[in-house]
Amino acid sequence: MIPIVDLICKSLTGGEYKGKMVAKVKTLGIVFADEQRSGYCSGELVSGQVLVELSEDMRVTALRLVARGCARVNWSEGPGTATTPSSAAMATSSPSSSLSSSSSSSRSFREEVEYVHSAQTLIEAPGENSEESFIALHAGKHEFPFSFQLPQGPLVTSFSGKYGCIQYWVNATLERPSAPDQSVRREFPVISHMDVNTPTLLSPVSTNKEKMVGCWFFTSGPIALSARIERKGYCNGEAIPIYAEIENCSSRLIVPKAAIYQTVTCLANGRTKTCKQMVANVRGNHIGSGSMDTWNGKKLKIPPVTASILNCSIITVEYSLAVYAHIPGAKKLKLELPLVIGTIPYNGFGSRTASVSSQFSMDMSWLSLALPEQPEAPPNYADVVSEEEFERHAPSYSQPDDLERELGRPIFAYIQEFRFQPPPLYSEIDPHPTLTEEEQSRVAFVI
Numbered sequence: 420m421i422p423i424v425d426l427i428c429k430s431l432t433g434g435e436y437k438g439k440m441v442a443k444v445k446t447l448g449i450v451f452a453d454e455q456r457s458g459y460c461s462g463e464l465v466s467g468q469v470l471v472e473l474s475e476d477m478r479v480t481a482l483r484l485v486a487r488g489c490a491r492v493n494w495s496e497g498p499g500t501a502t503t504p505s506s507a508a509m510a511t512s513s514p515s516s517s518l519s520s521s522s523s524s525s526r527s528f529r530e531e532v533e534y535v536h537s538a539q540t541l542i543e544a545p546g547e548n549s550e551e552s553f554i555a556l557h558a559g560k561h562e563f564p565f566s567f568q569l570p571q572g573p574l575v576t577s578f579s580g581k582y583g584c585i586q587y588w589v590n591a592t593l594e595r596p597s598a599p600d601q602s603v604r605r606e607f608p609v610i611s612h613m614d615v616n617t618p619t620l621l622s623p624v625s626t627n628k629e630k631m632v633g634c635w636f637f638t639s640g641p642i643a644l645s646a647r648i649e650r651k652g653y654c655n656g657e658a659i660p661i662y663a664e665i666e667n668c669s670s671r672l673i674v675p676k677a678a679i680y681q682t683v684t685c686l687a688n689g690r691t692k693t694c695k696q697m698v699a700n701v702r703g704n705h706i707g708s709g710s711m712d713t714w715n716g717k718k719l720k721i722p723p724v725t726a727s728i729l730n731c732s733i734i735t736v737e738y739s740l741a742v743y744a745h746i747p748g749a750k751k752l753k754l755e756l757p758l759v760i761g762t763i764p765y766n767g768f769g770s771r772t773a774s775v776s777s778q779f780s781m782d783m784s785w786l787s788l789a790l791p792e793q794p795e796a797p798p799n800y801a802d803v804v805s806e807e808e809f810e811r812h813a814p815s816y817s818q819p820d821d822l823e824r825e826l827g828r829p830i831f832a833y834i835q836e837f838r839f840q841p842p843p844l845y846s847e848i849d850p851h852p853t854l855t856e857e858e859q860s861r862v863a864f865v866i
């Protein structure tokens with residue numbers, strides 16, 4: 420009847436309590452009415468049963484259920500920990516916390532915000548304070564149904580990260596006379612829906628950049644990059660069409676790529692901790708000298724990642740789309756466009772924006788712009804080894820693409836187990852974020 424019972428019940432052993440032998444509760448478990456549910460929303464009813472299996476008759480004082488939900492962050496910093504203070508952390512640190520991080524002991528940062536807290540009593544003996552008062556449960560299986568309503572107010576989507584998580588769970592506690600309380604806890608998923616059909620998320624995002632690549636005074640031409648997406652908001656499973664132009668006027672061989680990055684920011688005691696990791700990428704073709712590659716809607720599929728979490732006060736989960744080119748012997752040229760991953764997909768009514776993209780390829784004015792950047796010195800070893808700050812601090816020297824090569828399959832195949840993953844590979848903030856966002860205010864529903 421309840422096939423998954425073994426997974427979610429706690430097998431409890433009897434034993435001695437205060438010098439007396441205490442009878443055994445064979446199992447104590449929680450099953451939800453809808454085990455297939457991918458997420459509960461605010462205001463919804465969560466129901467299920469607490470299962471109690473006894474190998475002999477037993478006296479019980481009460482069976483209580485508590486539903487809780489909260490966001491929690493927790494990390495420590497200091498000489499003993501491997502974490503390098505990020506520039507963001509420096510910027511937001513209070514005098515006291517920067518002091519403690521330079522002292523010899525590590526300091527922990529912790530914060531919690533509660534979203535759900537409700538308690539109910541499933542059974543309770545009358546006159547509960549009396550040792551004589553109890554309910555007799557017979558040997559065998561017992562089921563105690565429960566249900567509770569999630570708050571109408573806004574909830575935040577369940578999430579689990581390296582330094583913080585947003586979790587919702589129920590805890591059932593069985594109380595018995597002259598025996599320790601026994602309890603079991605089970606998590607349930609919550610989704611806070613985010614509709615991508617809003618003017619801000621339907622608006623296109625674009626940016627461009629160029630870089631001079633040279634050797635002393637033998638400066639070759641610029642490498643220019645320009646990228647655009649039709650909307651800021653997409654959902655899991657959707658493929659983002661990327662419009663980009665990459666021009667190689669340099670003497671270097673460049674390969675354009677695009678990637679989706681996830682940035683998780685945790686906040687506690689005035690300090691922030693940021694993790695940035697690549698969750699999907701795609702590679703373009705080599706571009707020959709003086710030539711140009713045009714991406715006219717090159718697709719990059721969004722892997723099954725947590726939707727953007729933007730309104731929790733202590734944890735945010737943000738995404739960006741990076742279009743970049745590795746340039747041998749120089750820092751990579753990289754553009755980053757803000758991206759929001761929602762849960763309610765595009766309904767097509769904003770399709771007018773699609774026509775805007777055709778104007779894009781005509782807007783090539785950036786190609787003739789003067790070059791603000793200094794030509795670079797010849798590549799030195801350090802430049803070649805490490806191209807970007809956050810990669811320099813990466814625990815592994817694998818570049819994402821190398822990682823793909825090593826694993827023999829695309830990284831996003833691993834994102835499936837995202838919530839159960841070990842800490843991300845890239846755990847430092849990019850100290851030079853290139854968020855030159857240039858949001859166009861042209862919006863969709865002009866008919």
Ligand SMILES: *[C@@H]1O[C@H](CO)[C@@H](O)[C@H](O)[C@H]1NC(C)=O
Pocket residue numbers: 493494
């Ligand atoms: C905080 O994190 C540390 C190590 O990651 C862990 O040992 C500790 O139990 C956590 N504390 C809380 C309150 O979650």
Ligand SMILES: *[C@@H]1O[C@H](CO)[C@@H](O)[C@H](O)[C@H]1NC(C)=O
Pocket residue numbers: 572573574575611612613614730731
């Ligand atoms: C967060 O935003 C989502 C989507 O806009 C909304 O549904 C939810 O209620 C908000 N939650 C909070 C805590 O503000």
Ligand SMILES: *[C@@H]1O[C@H](CO)[C@@H](O)[C@H](O)[C@H]1NC(C)=O
Pocket residue numbers: 485590591592602603604
């Ligand atoms: C359930 O809640 C009780 C009371 O708050 C607590 O003592 C117990 O540790 C919790 N059980 C689990 C498994 O978290």
Ligand SMILES: *[C@@H]1O[C@H](CO)[C@@H](O)[C@H](O)[C@H]1NC(C)=O
Pocket residue numbers: 666667668669670671672673674705706707708709
């Ligand atoms: C850029 O041109 C150099 C010179 O041909 C060439 O070696 C390199 O392959 C070109 N870059 C591209 C973009 O391929």
